[in-house]
Amino acid sequence: MGFVKWLNLLTIFHLFAVTPIFSYSSSFTSKFLDLAKEPEVFDWMVDIRRKIHENPELGYEEFETSKLIRSELTKLGIPYKHPVAVTGVIGFIGTGSSPFVALRADMDALAMQELVEWEHKSKVPGKMHACGHDAHVSMLLGAAKILKAHEKEIPGTIILVFQPGEEGHGGAKKILASGALENVSAIFGLHVHPNEPVGEVTSKSGSLAAGSGFFEAIISGKGGHAAIPHHAIDPIVATSNVIISLQHILSREVNPLDPQVLTVGKFQGGDAYNVIPDSVTIGGTFRAFSRESVMYLKKRIEQVIIGQAAVHRCNATVSFLDEEKPYFPPTVNNEELHEYFNSVVGNLLGVDKVKRAKLLTASEDFAFYQEAMPGYIFFLGMENKSVEQLPSAHSPYYKVNEDALPYGAAIHASLASNYLLKLHQDLPLVQEKYNDEL
Numbered sequence: 001m002g003f004v005k006w007l008n009l010l011t012i013f014h015l016f017a018v019t020p021i022f023s024y025s026s027s028f029t030s031k032f033l034d035l036a037k038e039p040e041v042f043d044w045m046v047d048i049r050r051k052i053h054e055n056p057e058l059g060y061e062e063f064e065t066s067k068l069i070r071s072e073l074t075k076l077g078i079p080y081k082h083p084v085a086v087t088g089v090i091g092f093i094g095t096g097s098s099p100f101v102a103l104r105a106d107m108d109a110l111a112m113q114e115l116v117e118w119e120h121k122s123k124v125p126g127k128m129h130a131c132g133h134d135a136h137v138s139m140l141l142g143a144a145k146i147l148k149a150h151e152k153e154i155p156g157t158i159i160l161v162f163q164p165g166e167e168g169h170g171g172a173k174k175i176l177a178s179g180a181l182e183n184v185s186a187i188f189g190l191h192v193h194p195n196e197p198v199g200e201v202t203s204k205s206g207s208l209a210a211g212s213g214f215f216e217a218i219i220s221g222k223g224g225h226a227a228i229p230h231h232a233i234d235p236i237v238a239t240s241n242v243i244i245s246l247q248h249i250l251s252r253e254v255n256p257l258d259p260q261v262l263t264v265g266k267f268q269g270g271d272a273y274n275v276i277p278d279s280v281t282i283g284g285t286f287r288a289f290s291r292e293s294v295m296y297l298k299k300r301i302e303q304v305i306i307g308q309a310a311v312h313r314c315n316a317t318v319s320f321l322d323e324e325k326p327y328f329p330p331t332v333n334n335e336e337l338h339e340y341f342n343s344v345v346g347n348l349l350g351v352d353k354v355k356r357a358k359l360l361t362a363s364e365d366f367a368f369y370q371e372a373m374p375g376y377i378f379f380l381g382m383e384n385k386s387v388e389q390l391p392s393a394h395s396p397y398y399k400v401n402e403d404a405l406p407y408g409a410a411i412h413a414s415l416a417s418n419y420l421l422k423l424h425q426d427l428p429l430v431q432e433k434y435n436d437e438l
Contacts, residue, residue, distance in 0.1 A: 028150045029421075032413045033348060035146050036406035044145070045405045048072065049138040050120040053400075056109030056127040056134075059165035062087040065107045065137065069162050072141055076148050078160070085174035091160035093147045099423045101416050102159040102187040104366065105140035106133045106166035115396040130398040132192035135382075135405060137162060139190070142409030147417060156420040159184060170326040172368035181373070185423060186337060188415045189366045189377040190408055194390035196381030198404050201345055201411070202357035203378035205338035209331035210261070210287035211294040212363035214321045217242070217305045221314045223278040232276040236269055238312035239280040243267075245308045246284075249300050254293075261287040261361050262297060287361050289330050328363040329371055337376035344418050345378075345411055380408050 035041060048068070055064050066087045073080050073091050080091040087107070114121055114128040122128045144160055159181065165171030175181065196202055219239045224232025243264050254260050262284065269280030286297040302318045309316035320327070346354050357379055369375045382404035383390055391397040 028153050029414050029417050030347075032146055033406060033410040035149075036142055036409040036413075041142055041145055041409065042406055045138040045142040045409065046402050048141055049134050049400065049402065049405065052107075052134040052137055053129050054120050054123050056122050056124055056129045057107075058111060058127060059108040059167055059169035059171065060086045062107045062164050066162070066164075069107075069137065069141065073144065073160075076145055078144055078148055080160075081180065084178045084180050085164055085171055087164040088171070088175055088178075088180075089160075089162040090175075090180045091144060091162070092157055093144060093151055093160065094154040094157040094420070096157055098183060099156040099420060100159055100181075100184045101156065101419045101423075102161050102181055102184045102369075103140055103143065103412050103416050104161040104163055104172075104187060104189040104369065105136040106163050106171065106365075107137055108133060108165055108167050108169070108171070110167055110394060112394070112396055116399060128396065128398070130395060131167065131393045132398075132400055133166065135192050135400045135402075135408070136190065139405055139408030140412060142405060143412035143416070146409060146413045150417070154417055154420055155424040158416045158420070161187070166365050168325055170328065170365055170368065172365040173326070176368060176372050181369070184373055186334070186374045186376070186419060187369045188337075188341075188412070188419075189369075189375070190380050190411065191364070191377065192382050192400060192404060192408070193379035194392055194398075195383055196355070196379060198382050198384050198401055199349065199407055200353045200355060200381040201349070201378050201407075202355045202381070203333060203338070203341065203376070204357045205333050205335045207289040207330055207359060208333050208357060208377065209360040209362055209364045209367070210259075210289055211291060211328055211330035211367065212285055212287045213294060213298055213327045214283065214285050214325040215298075215301055215318060216266070216281065216283040216321060217316055217318045218279055218281050219305070219309045219314050219316045220279040221276075221312075224276045226274040226276055229276060233313045234276050235280040235309075235312075235314050236277065238309050238314040239267070239269065239282055241312060242305050242308045242316075243282065245304050246301065249297065249304065253300065258293055259289060259359065259361070260293055260297060261285070262301070287363065289359065291329055294327070294330070328365055329367040331364045331367040331377060332370055333376050334370070334374040337374055340419070340422070341376055341378065341415065344414050348410060348414050349407070378411075380404055380411070 109129045219235045221233035221235035264284035266283035270277035288294045366377045382401040
Protein backbone atom coordinates (compact mmCIF):
# COMPACT_ATOMS: atom_id res chain seq x y z
CA MET A 1 0.00 0.00 0.00
CA GLY A 2 1.30 3.48 -0.86
CA PHE A 3 2.27 5.93 1.88
CA VAL A 4 -0.59 8.37 1.06
CA LYS A 5 -3.27 5.65 1.20
CA TRP A 6 -1.82 4.34 4.47
CA LEU A 7 -1.89 7.85 5.96
CA ASN A 8 -5.52 8.35 4.87
CA LEU A 9 -6.50 5.04 6.48
CA LEU A 10 -4.84 6.02 9.77
CA THR A 11 -6.67 9.35 9.68
CA ILE A 12 -10.03 7.60 9.27
CA PHE A 13 -9.29 5.27 12.22
CA HIS A 14 -8.31 8.28 14.34
CA LEU A 15 -11.55 10.11 13.55
CA PHE A 16 -13.64 7.11 14.58
CA ALA A 17 -11.64 6.81 17.81
CA VAL A 18 -12.06 10.43 18.94
CA THR A 19 -15.59 11.19 17.73
CA PRO A 20 -18.18 10.28 20.43
CA ILE A 21 -21.10 8.22 19.21
CA PHE A 22 -23.51 9.87 21.68
CA SER A 23 -23.65 13.16 23.54
CA TYR A 24 -25.78 14.83 26.22
CA SER A 25 -27.55 16.79 23.50
CA SER A 26 -29.03 13.58 22.10
CA SER A 27 -32.11 14.53 20.12
CA PHE A 28 -34.46 12.16 21.91
CA THR A 29 -33.55 13.31 25.45
CA SER A 30 -33.97 16.99 24.59
CA LYS A 31 -37.68 16.38 23.95
CA PHE A 32 -38.43 14.63 27.25
CA LEU A 33 -39.94 17.65 29.01
CA ASP A 34 -42.25 18.41 26.08
CA LEU A 35 -43.30 14.76 25.97
CA ALA A 36 -43.98 14.72 29.73
CA LYS A 37 -46.27 17.74 29.36
CA GLU A 38 -48.34 16.10 26.63
CA PRO A 39 -51.86 15.27 27.90
CA GLU A 40 -51.30 11.58 27.15
CA VAL A 41 -48.50 11.48 29.74
CA PHE A 42 -49.43 14.32 32.11
CA ASP A 43 -53.08 13.35 32.61
CA TRP A 44 -52.05 9.72 33.03
CA MET A 45 -49.57 10.64 35.78
CA VAL A 46 -52.17 12.80 37.53
CA ASP A 47 -54.68 9.95 37.47
CA ILE A 48 -52.15 7.51 38.97
CA ARG A 49 -51.13 10.01 41.64
CA ARG A 50 -54.71 10.55 42.72
CA LYS A 51 -55.51 6.84 42.85
CA ILE A 52 -52.53 6.24 45.10
CA HIS A 53 -53.40 9.27 47.23
CA GLU A 54 -56.91 7.97 47.83
CA ASN A 55 -55.56 4.62 49.03
CA PRO A 56 -52.47 5.31 51.18
CA GLU A 57 -50.57 2.35 52.64
CA LEU A 58 -47.89 2.30 55.33
CA GLY A 59 -44.41 0.79 55.05
CA TYR A 60 -44.37 -2.82 53.79
CA GLU A 61 -48.16 -2.70 53.47
CA GLU A 62 -48.14 -1.13 49.97
CA PHE A 63 -49.94 -4.10 48.38
CA GLU A 64 -52.50 -2.15 46.36
CA THR A 65 -49.94 0.49 45.38
CA SER A 66 -47.63 -2.28 44.20
CA LYS A 67 -50.47 -3.90 42.29
CA LEU A 68 -51.25 -0.62 40.51
CA ILE A 69 -47.59 -0.14 39.58
CA ARG A 70 -47.32 -3.66 38.19
CA SER A 71 -50.50 -3.19 36.18
CA GLU A 72 -49.18 -0.02 34.56
CA LEU A 73 -45.79 -1.58 33.84
CA THR A 74 -47.53 -4.52 32.17
CA LYS A 75 -49.56 -2.17 29.99
CA LEU A 76 -46.35 -0.44 28.95
CA GLY A 77 -44.66 -3.74 28.14
CA ILE A 78 -42.02 -3.25 30.84
CA PRO A 79 -40.79 -6.44 32.57
CA TYR A 80 -40.40 -6.39 36.35
CA LYS A 81 -39.54 -8.40 39.45
CA HIS A 82 -41.98 -8.74 42.34
CA PRO A 83 -42.05 -9.05 45.27
CA VAL A 84 -38.76 -7.41 46.24
CA ALA A 85 -38.40 -6.32 49.87
CA VAL A 86 -41.97 -7.46 50.64
CA THR A 87 -43.95 -5.11 48.38
CA GLY A 88 -41.29 -3.54 46.17
CA VAL A 89 -41.26 -3.66 42.37
CA ILE A 90 -38.16 -3.54 40.17
CA GLY A 91 -38.73 -2.69 36.49
CA PHE A 92 -36.31 -2.91 33.54
CA ILE A 93 -36.05 -0.79 30.38
CA GLY A 94 -33.35 -1.20 27.75
CA THR A 95 -31.12 -4.00 26.54
CA GLY A 96 -31.33 -6.09 29.71
CA SER A 97 -27.55 -6.09 29.94
CA SER A 98 -24.88 -3.79 31.34
CA PRO A 99 -24.30 -1.00 31.97
CA PHE A 100 -27.05 -0.46 34.57
CA VAL A 101 -28.38 2.75 36.09
CA ALA A 102 -31.24 2.99 38.61
CA LEU A 103 -34.05 5.43 39.37
CA ARG A 104 -35.84 5.25 42.72
CA ALA A 105 -39.32 6.23 43.92
CA ASP A 106 -40.64 5.51 47.42
CA MET A 107 -44.23 4.26 47.84
CA ASP A 108 -45.30 4.43 51.49
CA ALA A 109 -47.65 6.83 53.26
CA LEU A 110 -47.77 8.20 56.82
CA ALA A 111 -49.91 7.30 59.80
CA MET A 112 -51.86 10.56 60.04
CA GLN A 113 -55.33 11.84 59.27
CA GLU A 114 -55.65 13.97 56.14
CA LEU A 115 -57.31 17.34 56.80
CA VAL A 116 -57.31 18.60 53.19
CA GLU A 117 -60.82 18.61 51.79
CA TRP A 118 -60.72 17.70 48.12
CA GLU A 119 -62.18 15.18 45.70
CA HIS A 120 -59.32 12.70 46.07
CA LYS A 121 -58.89 12.83 49.84
CA SER A 122 -57.55 9.70 51.56
CA LYS A 123 -60.23 7.05 51.95
CA VAL A 124 -58.31 5.31 54.72
CA PRO A 125 -58.79 6.79 58.21
CA GLY A 126 -55.54 7.65 59.93
CA LYS A 127 -53.39 7.24 56.82
CA MET A 128 -52.24 9.89 54.37
CA HIS A 129 -49.69 10.60 51.65
CA ALA A 130 -48.24 13.63 53.43
CA CYS A 131 -44.73 13.46 51.98
CA GLY A 132 -45.31 13.27 48.23
CA HIS A 133 -44.51 9.60 47.68
CA ASP A 134 -47.66 9.28 45.58
CA ALA A 135 -46.16 11.93 43.27
CA HIS A 136 -42.79 10.16 43.28
CA VAL A 137 -44.38 6.93 42.02
CA SER A 138 -46.38 8.67 39.30
CA MET A 139 -43.31 10.57 38.08
CA LEU A 140 -41.20 7.44 37.86
CA LEU A 141 -43.97 5.75 35.91
CA GLY A 142 -44.10 8.83 33.68
CA ALA A 143 -40.38 8.50 33.05
CA ALA A 144 -40.88 4.81 32.30
CA LYS A 145 -43.55 5.61 29.72
CA ILE A 146 -41.24 8.07 27.96
CA LEU A 147 -38.19 5.82 28.12
CA LYS A 148 -40.05 2.76 26.86
CA ALA A 149 -40.96 4.67 23.70
CA HIS A 150 -37.22 5.24 23.09
CA GLU A 151 -35.97 1.90 24.36
CA LYS A 152 -34.05 1.08 21.16
CA GLU A 153 -31.90 4.17 21.69
CA ILE A 154 -30.84 3.21 25.23
CA PRO A 155 -27.37 1.58 25.31
CA GLY A 156 -27.83 -0.41 28.53
CA THR A 157 -30.50 -1.00 31.15
CA ILE A 158 -32.47 1.45 33.29
CA ILE A 159 -33.71 -0.11 36.53
CA LEU A 160 -36.91 1.31 38.00
CA VAL A 161 -36.95 0.97 41.80
CA PHE A 162 -40.38 1.27 43.41
CA GLN A 163 -39.33 1.08 47.05
CA PRO A 164 -41.43 0.33 50.12
CA GLY A 165 -40.90 1.49 53.67
CA GLU A 166 -38.99 4.77 53.34
CA GLU A 167 -40.66 6.45 56.31
CA GLY A 168 -38.43 5.20 59.09
CA HIS A 169 -38.39 1.55 58.00
CA GLY A 170 -35.17 1.50 55.97
CA GLY A 171 -36.76 0.05 52.84
CA ALA A 172 -33.70 0.95 50.78
CA LYS A 173 -31.66 -1.39 52.95
CA LYS A 174 -34.02 -4.27 52.15
CA ILE A 175 -33.88 -3.47 48.42
CA LEU A 176 -30.10 -3.69 48.56
CA ALA A 177 -30.19 -6.91 50.59
CA SER A 178 -32.38 -8.49 47.91
CA GLY A 179 -29.54 -8.18 45.39
CA ALA A 180 -31.78 -6.38 42.91
CA LEU A 181 -29.23 -3.60 42.35
CA GLU A 182 -26.07 -5.62 41.86
CA ASN A 183 -23.76 -4.18 39.19
CA VAL A 184 -25.63 -0.84 39.12
CA SER A 185 -23.22 1.98 38.25
CA ALA A 186 -25.29 4.82 39.77
CA ILE A 187 -28.70 5.57 41.26
CA PHE A 188 -30.77 8.76 41.15
CA GLY A 189 -33.71 9.86 43.26
CA LEU A 190 -35.83 12.93 43.83
CA HIS A 191 -38.07 14.40 46.49
CA VAL A 192 -40.73 17.03 45.91
CA HIS A 193 -40.21 20.30 47.81
CA PRO A 194 -43.17 22.53 48.74
CA ASN A 195 -41.09 25.69 49.21
CA GLU A 196 -39.16 25.78 45.94
CA PRO A 197 -40.72 27.13 42.71
CA VAL A 198 -42.24 24.64 40.30
CA GLY A 199 -39.85 23.92 37.45
CA GLU A 200 -36.76 24.44 39.59
CA VAL A 201 -34.51 21.97 41.37
CA THR A 202 -32.10 22.21 44.28
CA SER A 203 -29.29 19.95 45.40
CA LYS A 204 -25.60 19.98 46.28
CA SER A 205 -22.57 17.74 46.30
CA GLY A 206 -21.44 16.11 49.52
CA SER A 207 -23.56 16.18 52.66
CA LEU A 208 -27.21 16.98 52.00
CA ALA A 209 -29.29 15.41 54.79
CA ALA A 210 -28.35 14.20 58.24
CA GLY A 211 -27.87 10.69 59.44
CA SER A 212 -30.19 9.85 62.31
CA GLY A 213 -30.81 7.46 65.14
CA PHE A 214 -33.34 7.09 67.94
CA PHE A 215 -33.04 6.12 71.58
CA GLU A 216 -35.23 5.18 74.51
CA ALA A 217 -34.13 4.98 78.13
CA ILE A 218 -35.73 3.80 81.36
CA ILE A 219 -34.43 5.49 84.51
CA SER A 220 -35.44 3.41 87.54
CA GLY A 221 -35.50 4.61 91.16
CA LYS A 222 -37.78 3.84 94.08
CA GLY A 223 -41.32 5.16 94.29
CA GLY A 224 -42.84 6.81 97.31
CA HIS A 225 -45.04 9.54 98.68
CA ALA A 226 -44.21 13.06 97.54
CA ALA A 227 -44.46 14.29 101.15
CA ILE A 228 -41.57 12.08 102.26
CA PRO A 229 -39.12 12.17 99.31
CA HIS A 230 -36.19 11.00 101.48
CA HIS A 231 -37.83 7.58 101.65
CA ALA A 232 -37.82 7.36 97.85
CA ILE A 233 -35.25 7.54 95.06
CA ASP A 234 -36.71 10.06 92.67
CA PRO A 235 -36.29 9.12 88.98
CA ILE A 236 -37.95 12.35 87.81
CA VAL A 237 -35.19 14.52 89.31
CA ALA A 238 -32.59 12.11 87.93
CA THR A 239 -34.16 12.20 84.48
CA SER A 240 -34.33 16.00 84.53
CA ASN A 241 -30.59 16.09 85.07
CA VAL A 242 -30.10 13.48 82.37
CA ILE A 243 -31.86 15.70 79.83
CA ILE A 244 -29.84 18.80 80.77
CA SER A 245 -26.60 16.81 80.63
CA LEU A 246 -27.46 15.46 77.18
CA GLN A 247 -27.61 19.02 75.88
CA HIS A 248 -24.11 19.63 77.23
CA ILE A 249 -22.83 17.11 74.67
CA LEU A 250 -23.78 19.56 71.94
CA SER A 251 -22.71 22.74 73.70
CA ARG A 252 -19.41 21.53 75.15
CA GLU A 253 -18.20 18.44 73.28
CA VAL A 254 -19.22 18.97 69.65
CA ASN A 255 -17.37 21.19 67.20
CA PRO A 256 -19.73 24.13 66.61
CA LEU A 257 -18.82 23.98 62.89
CA ASP A 258 -20.17 20.42 62.71
CA PRO A 259 -23.98 20.75 62.96
CA GLN A 260 -25.63 18.16 65.22
CA VAL A 261 -29.00 17.71 66.86
CA LEU A 262 -30.01 15.87 70.02
CA THR A 263 -33.67 16.16 71.02
CA VAL A 264 -35.63 14.44 73.79
CA GLY A 265 -39.22 14.31 72.65
CA LYS A 266 -40.66 11.69 75.00
CA PHE A 267 -40.93 11.96 78.80
CA GLN A 268 -43.26 9.60 80.63
CA GLY A 269 -43.25 9.15 84.39
CA GLY A 270 -45.90 9.29 87.05
CA ASP A 271 -49.59 10.14 86.82
CA ALA A 272 -50.32 11.56 90.26
CA TYR A 273 -49.45 14.91 91.84
CA ASN A 274 -48.30 13.48 95.15
CA VAL A 275 -46.56 10.23 94.17
CA ILE A 276 -42.94 9.72 93.17
CA PRO A 277 -42.97 7.03 90.47
CA ASP A 278 -40.71 3.99 90.34
CA SER A 279 -39.37 4.85 86.90
CA VAL A 280 -39.35 7.35 84.05
CA THR A 281 -39.10 6.61 80.33
CA ILE A 282 -37.58 9.09 77.91
CA GLY A 283 -36.90 8.91 74.19
CA GLY A 284 -35.46 11.06 71.47
CA THR A 285 -33.47 11.40 68.28
CA PHE A 286 -29.91 12.39 67.37
CA ARG A 287 -28.66 13.61 63.99
CA ALA A 288 -25.40 14.61 62.34
CA PHE A 289 -23.83 14.93 58.88
CA SER A 290 -21.13 12.28 59.18
CA ARG A 291 -21.22 8.68 60.32
CA GLU A 292 -18.42 9.43 62.80
CA SER A 293 -20.43 12.23 64.44
CA VAL A 294 -23.56 10.11 64.63
CA MET A 295 -21.65 7.25 66.25
CA TYR A 296 -20.05 9.65 68.75
CA LEU A 297 -23.46 10.97 69.76
CA LYS A 298 -24.75 7.44 70.15
CA LYS A 299 -21.86 6.47 72.44
CA ARG A 300 -22.13 9.59 74.59
CA ILE A 301 -25.92 9.41 74.91
CA GLU A 302 -25.63 6.01 76.53
CA GLN A 303 -22.75 7.06 78.79
CA VAL A 304 -24.45 10.25 79.96
CA ILE A 305 -27.81 8.60 80.68
CA ILE A 306 -26.30 5.76 82.71
CA GLY A 307 -23.80 8.03 84.45
CA GLN A 308 -26.26 10.75 85.43
CA ALA A 309 -28.79 8.18 86.63
CA ALA A 310 -26.10 6.69 88.88
CA VAL A 311 -25.25 10.10 90.34
CA HIS A 312 -28.85 10.27 91.57
CA ARG A 313 -28.83 6.67 92.87
CA CYS A 314 -30.90 5.38 89.94
CA ASN A 315 -30.32 2.66 87.40
CA ALA A 316 -30.76 3.17 83.66
CA THR A 317 -31.10 1.03 80.55
CA VAL A 318 -30.70 2.46 77.06
CA SER A 319 -32.03 1.06 73.79
CA PHE A 320 -31.32 2.44 70.31
CA LEU A 321 -34.40 0.76 68.82
CA ASP A 322 -32.45 -0.89 66.01
CA GLU A 323 -35.41 -2.99 64.89
CA GLU A 324 -38.26 -0.48 65.20
CA LYS A 325 -36.39 2.64 64.08
CA PRO A 326 -33.15 1.67 62.33
CA TYR A 327 -30.19 4.01 62.02
CA PHE A 328 -30.14 6.05 58.79
CA PRO A 329 -26.71 7.10 57.48
CA PRO A 330 -26.08 10.68 56.30
CA THR A 331 -27.20 11.47 52.75
CA VAL A 332 -24.05 12.30 50.80
CA ASN A 333 -24.27 13.13 47.09
CA ASN A 334 -21.48 11.89 44.86
CA GLU A 335 -19.36 14.80 43.60
CA GLU A 336 -18.99 13.52 40.03
CA LEU A 337 -22.73 12.87 39.81
CA HIS A 338 -23.31 16.43 41.04
CA GLU A 339 -21.40 17.83 38.07
CA TYR A 340 -23.25 15.45 35.77
CA PHE A 341 -26.61 16.45 37.29
CA ASN A 342 -25.90 20.16 36.80
CA SER A 343 -24.99 19.56 33.17
CA VAL A 344 -27.98 17.40 32.24
CA VAL A 345 -30.66 19.24 34.20
CA GLY A 346 -29.18 22.63 33.29
CA ASN A 347 -29.57 21.70 29.62
CA LEU A 348 -33.11 20.45 30.22
CA LEU A 349 -34.51 23.27 32.39
CA GLY A 350 -31.96 26.07 32.03
CA VAL A 351 -28.98 26.69 34.28
CA ASP A 352 -30.90 29.36 36.21
CA LYS A 353 -33.37 26.68 37.35
CA VAL A 354 -30.72 24.60 39.09
CA LYS A 355 -30.06 25.96 42.60
CA ARG A 356 -27.91 24.99 45.56
CA ALA A 357 -29.77 23.23 48.35
CA LYS A 358 -29.39 23.94 52.06
CA LEU A 359 -28.40 21.27 54.55
CA LEU A 360 -31.31 19.38 56.08
CA THR A 361 -31.33 17.82 59.53
CA ALA A 362 -34.08 15.52 58.31
CA SER A 363 -32.90 12.09 57.14
CA GLU A 364 -33.53 10.12 53.95
CA ASP A 365 -33.06 6.39 53.48
CA PHE A 366 -31.72 7.00 49.97
CA ALA A 367 -28.47 7.24 51.92
CA PHE A 368 -28.34 3.44 52.13
CA TYR A 369 -27.99 3.30 48.34
CA GLN A 370 -25.25 5.91 48.47
CA GLU A 371 -23.22 3.74 50.83
CA ALA A 372 -23.40 0.89 48.31
CA MET A 373 -22.89 2.79 45.02
CA PRO A 374 -22.57 6.32 43.61
CA GLY A 375 -25.91 8.02 44.27
CA TYR A 376 -27.53 11.39 43.83
CA ILE A 377 -30.80 12.79 45.16
CA PHE A 378 -32.29 16.22 44.54
CA PHE A 379 -35.34 18.30 45.42
CA LEU A 380 -37.97 19.15 42.84
CA GLY A 381 -39.84 22.41 43.42
CA MET A 382 -43.61 22.48 43.25
CA GLU A 383 -44.55 25.86 44.73
CA ASN A 384 -46.66 28.36 42.82
CA LYS A 385 -47.01 31.40 45.07
CA SER A 386 -49.64 32.94 42.82
CA VAL A 387 -51.93 30.05 43.73
CA GLU A 388 -51.10 29.18 47.36
CA GLN A 389 -48.39 28.60 49.94
CA LEU A 390 -47.94 24.85 50.27
CA PRO A 391 -47.65 23.29 53.75
CA SER A 392 -44.47 21.44 54.66
CA ALA A 393 -44.08 17.67 54.54
CA HIS A 394 -45.69 15.55 57.26
CA SER A 395 -48.47 18.09 57.71
CA PRO A 396 -52.12 16.91 57.68
CA TYR A 397 -52.69 19.80 55.25
CA TYR A 398 -49.94 18.66 52.86
CA LYS A 399 -50.64 19.15 49.15
CA VAL A 400 -48.90 18.28 45.89
CA ASN A 401 -48.87 20.72 42.99
CA GLU A 402 -49.38 18.33 40.09
CA ASP A 403 -47.82 20.82 37.67
CA ALA A 404 -44.49 19.51 38.96
CA LEU A 405 -45.09 15.98 37.67
CA PRO A 406 -43.80 16.49 34.09
CA TYR A 407 -40.56 18.00 35.41
CA GLY A 408 -39.86 15.02 37.64
CA ALA A 409 -40.64 12.52 34.88
CA ALA A 410 -38.46 14.34 32.33
CA ILE A 411 -35.54 14.76 34.74
CA HIS A 412 -35.67 11.08 35.72
CA ALA A 413 -35.69 10.02 32.08
CA SER A 414 -32.92 12.45 31.12
CA LEU A 415 -30.61 11.54 33.98
CA ALA A 416 -30.86 7.81 33.38
CA SER A 417 -30.64 7.77 29.58
CA ASN A 418 -27.85 10.34 29.39
CA TYR A 419 -25.91 8.49 32.04
CA LEU A 420 -25.95 5.34 29.94
CA LEU A 421 -24.94 7.38 26.91
CA LYS A 422 -22.07 8.81 28.94
CA LEU A 423 -20.95 5.35 30.02
CA HIS A 424 -21.10 4.20 26.41
CA GLN A 425 -18.89 7.12 25.37
CA ASP A 426 -16.41 6.43 28.15
CA LEU A 427 -15.98 2.73 27.33
CA PRO A 428 -12.45 2.14 26.02
CA LEU A 429 -12.42 1.24 22.34
CA VAL A 430 -10.93 -2.13 21.51
CA GLN A 431 -7.79 -1.53 19.48
CA GLU A 432 -7.51 -4.19 16.83
CA LYS A 433 -4.18 -5.14 15.27
CA TYR A 434 -3.94 -4.69 11.52
CA ASN A 435 -1.61 -6.56 9.11
CA ASP A 436 1.09 -4.35 7.68
CA GLU A 437 0.16 -5.50 4.18
CA LEU A 438 -3.31 -3.74 4.28
